[in-house]
Amino acid sequence: MVVICTILQVVTKRNSRSIGKKNLRQITGSIVSSVALIIISHLPVVAAASQVAPPIHIQINTPDHIGLPTSIRIVNNGLATAIIILPDDVSNQLELSAKILQSYIEKSSGARLPIRLKHLNNLQPNNKKVKIWIGFNPTTGKSKRRADWEQLDDDGFLILFHGNYDIFICGKTNWGTKFGVYHFLETYLGVRWLLPGPDGEYVPKLETVDVPKEDIWENPSFIQRRIGGLRGKWQTEWAYYNRMHKRAKYGHNLYNVIPPAIYSESHPEFFPLVNGKRLIPTEDERNKWQPCFTASGIVEAAVKNICRYFKMHPDEIFFSLGANHTTKWCECDKCRLLDSGGKNYLGLEDYSDRYFTWANQVVERVLKKYPDKWFGALAHANLAEPPKTVSVHPRIIPFITYERLKWVREDIEEEGKKVTEAWANKCSVVGWYDYIYGTPYCLPRIYFHQMAKYYRYGHSKNVKYMAVEAFPNWGEGPKYYLSLRLQWDPYLNVDQLLTEWYEAAVGKEAAPYLAVYYKKWERFWTERIPKSDWYTKKGAYLPFKNPHYLDIVTYDDISESRRLLETVLNKAVSKEQVARATILLRAFEYYEASAISYLGIVLKKKLPDKSDEYYKAMNRKRYELIEEFRRDPILIHPIAFDEKNFPEYRW
Template sequence: QIATERVDGMAAIHIGETPYVIGEGIAPAGRDVDAYTIQVPAADTVVIVGNSPSGTQLGVFGFLKRFVGVRWLLPGENGRDVPAAQAIVVPDETVSDEPAFMSRLFSGGRGIHNDWALRNGMHGTVSFHHNLRNLFPFEEYAQTHPEFYPIVNGERLIPTREEGWQPCFSAEGSVEEAIRNIIAYFDANPQAISYSLGINDNRNFCQCDDCLAKITGENNFLGLVDYSDAYFEWANQIVEGVLKVYPDKYFGCLAYNNVVEPPTRVDVHPHIIPYMTYDRMKWAKPEIEEQGHALTLEWAEKSPTLGWYDYIYGTPYALPRYYPHRMAEYLSWGYDNGVRALYAEAYPNFGEGPKLYAYLALNWDPKLDIDALLDDWFERTCGPDSADALRSYYEFWESFWTERMPKSAWFTDQGQYLRFNSPNYLAEVTPEEIAQCREWLEEAVANAQTDKQRARGELLMRAFEYCEASALAYPRVTDTMAAPTSEQEALAILEGNFAPVAYAQKRLDLALEFENDPVLVHPLPPTRYAATTGSDWGSNRMWQLYEGVKSSDAVRSRIEEIAETSPFEMVRQNASLLLKVTRGDMEALNANPSFEEGGDWATGWSKWIANSGANYRTTEIAHTGEASLCVDGMDRGGPNQSLVLEPGSYAVTAFVYVPEGQQTMGTVGVQITPRDETNTNLPGSISSEIVPVQGRWQAIAAAGTLPAEIGGKKVTHALVLPLVDGWDPDGKIYIDDFMVVKLD
């Protein structure tokens, strides 16, 4: 019952600054905006009050956890666990609590996810993301102050869109204009605690003489020109000006790209909070952890308050990426070394069980007993009789990600985050392990004691079914390592080809079904990235039979039958495409498909090199004709063309060759990526990828439909390319006969 006056015979719980609370002078001891206190000033009176409305709200949730035993284990009604009790006992003692980290936020969740996270302590107070585009909006300043924009390659870059530029950090009047704009923002938003000075999401920094004079000219550890000195000198001046009017405000920013390292010539203003961007699951590798510690300590010498920006993705990963003990270790260490604000790109997958539950608890208290927290979650989720099975399930995945994956080919030492858009980690889990995981979850569901416990177990099982289907569908290296040596072996491969196809279809069906489930929904669905879509998993294995189709009437006849009668569209498409390729009767829509035209580089093709390495045309080896393209020492990228393609069904094929003796292997894929009029990639690529066999030419292909619109955006053209990914500097791949063809 909510009342504004005391009700006889009932205890009064005062929430927030009621007249009674104000009169008694009750207030939290902590200074944080979310600090709260719970007190019992009289036998029939309880007070819950925070330093702010959000602090009071979190105090109410804290009261329910401490004294009522409520747990918000998972989002949704079934995720809330409220133990039965005859009475609520509140001891006569003062509870004072406040978060260790002043700002605690993850992104990517849907509404119900964020409501759940709030009850578990999430509250972002520091703005820090890409925002300089809003500080100097091009619609206004491109005409009135073009000098605010950068000199790039000798010319002033006057923006025509929000992205693609950084401001000039030396432009006369830019500091004063920024101060004016930010003060106006706080005038209009007095409740705001902070303002973001985060750089824009690109690398077009100013190259004018004044800006260049402020930097060292050296590259940072990402291989980018270090602009930290110029940026922080400029940002410091802005902050000093704003604080004259609003002395209590803070300013978040991103330690990212060209400002990823601390400045060397200036210190960072105490009211600036740089967010260091990194996927700290990578700290499972000791040498990477050591580097991360060193960089954090370097920043701490220049900036008294730090933020950490993490990449703790749930989706689009197809297996539970669960590592709460690593989280506990690095968050505790971070707190001890000056980190006071946290943000994570999460895009939740609640099949990961207590991962985000633990992460949010550690955001509040990084020194808590992580094992006790997890034990409580396992017992409360499906009941005490199910706890051991549930614990075994999640401990398996924790070991998988923190012990096995750092040694895998998928794991990358370079870059700020792991390759969530590459599903090669699926090759590291065995069907036997997937079967064991199913047994653990079945046991947990069977031993649940209440309807809600059973519902939570069934939800986790449903989430696992997507993981199970993904793992059993994914084409492992052994699936494509060798071409069949006989006609009988080729026919046997065809007959055993369809179970993975069924699983590939099941995972896509489940992801689509989850779209309507507020808890299980994948914020980043598998179709978001070309390699994770997996619609061709299983069906593309028949490309092992390329030589067999050309030489065996029986194999060719069986492929023709499959092309007509298979219940799976992708199988029919791949079978038809394989027949066309072996007959050689396809007409390429792209230019120079066999790379015969050109000198050191192939005519009609563009280069994309994400970080390092080289592309070049060569006559050393070819699948057909005299030439091919070599991708040499490149971790990610590939030759590409832009094609205007009308809506319809298309296929893309290529042949790849990897010399024998290479120690590390990445992937090679083919892609048709739809784009809109701004050259932005749209979801729904037609794609396939393989880990190539060494020592022979191997076919790779993908087929699918290109629609007229995707997500309300018109498809104006497509980027077509063979994509290499995850290769070391000694990796060498030859590509030939890359063809895009229309199927209808």
């Protein structure tokens, strides 16, 4: 049977459309074949833990649907007209996905769809009940669907319709099926997870739920999508609903590959020669040294330890070869001989050649025993640029660490793109490690459009893994929602996503004021900050421990922000909208207290009608709010302002 495919989202423009019945009848088999060839020609082969299909969204209409109703009703006037079917050998994760589907349909419509195992459903005589099959592969023996299934990434999914009574939500893995369930809820019920926690859910009230019979095939643009620094169950669950999935390992880890506790006495030569002396790290220094990569036997020791890890964790696909978090590298002659002799774009000595000479040998030997494994690494500090004289093993995925907000300056963007492309030319696949910190900043750091711009660029240059270090401040509203949405598909329309978020969060009447509030701070960070003395080209990220970005804040910035958020609260209608507006306003009060106290105490720019006590009180409020937020699962600041690490934030 012929399958007519319509690409809804292509590389730079993804607007949905469907093929009408009349057009379906007119399209010939030869044209269908041509379309299929075009689609296949755009499927890049990606070297990764599992092959990923292209980041496109496809709706598939087939002649099965011609002459039949164009939608399937699963709830009718508050009554369930469908049941949810699970495999008899259902896993806990798959069962949870079915319960989430059941729960949100009930929240929306009041109808509770029964959940049954397949063999129990077979005993039921009612064949006219709509069935939503969760986790079943409906493509077995169906040649028209086999290609769709085979092109699915582990996180991708299919939503397929058979006749008038069967809906299939399925992925190759439980993760893919789960994301298919979330997509189903978002697409057909309008559910959104805007912020963590119950108040962050947006669930429209529907008496009747009709599901259009348009088959969907979807893969993520980035194989890995991650936001780091989340705190607590609510924040983690929120991220999963928005399709976060950490799939690679890449963090600082060489202290586990060559553990000092095992080798400090038996093989002191494994440790770096620094200032003419062998540095044997203590437990407190576990992350403050790099191995001597040319030491005799160090490759064999690493291989032994990594193979032991995979033996103990046979289901693991990745192992991290991330260098330790230090610039203390070995200074022995053999290591130096491998170096390029120059400095990288961060102004640091380039040690990539010695590191990858060692890493390539380790990976090659591990793969002889465990041929399906992958290895993450950090293109960080002294490893910021690719090696000059050696290749990078195709099973090593380097994560380029950089804060790409800095790319708002064209010269920095140009340099950063050259580095990305150099790694992309050297490696089979590349990862990005970005810094979009919420805390410890004392202002909302907003750059929605800049974020979308560099996500799209990265995807176009074979960046397939995203890791974002965030430590969120949820006073930044849609920032993290937008990040995860764009990590799934960077070609989505940013302004549409933002409008959708604002209206769902606080209602249509209040939404324009919230949009103005965040647009104001987007201009601050993308237009005003790059011209400030605080903004620097130096380093991989902006100096977040230095609060002098507050130097350019004005009292008008703060008063106008308060006016906008108070208007949002006043115009919010439902209790859910009021709750979300209250969260944003309460988070702003920390920004407000920080900026005003800084202006008055640090910069001595005091308003004529405000006393010294006013500024002291605002400063005290900062600390009171931080303490209050410790007990709030949404507003908690993940990074504590201790005096040791953040002395300049304590004024």
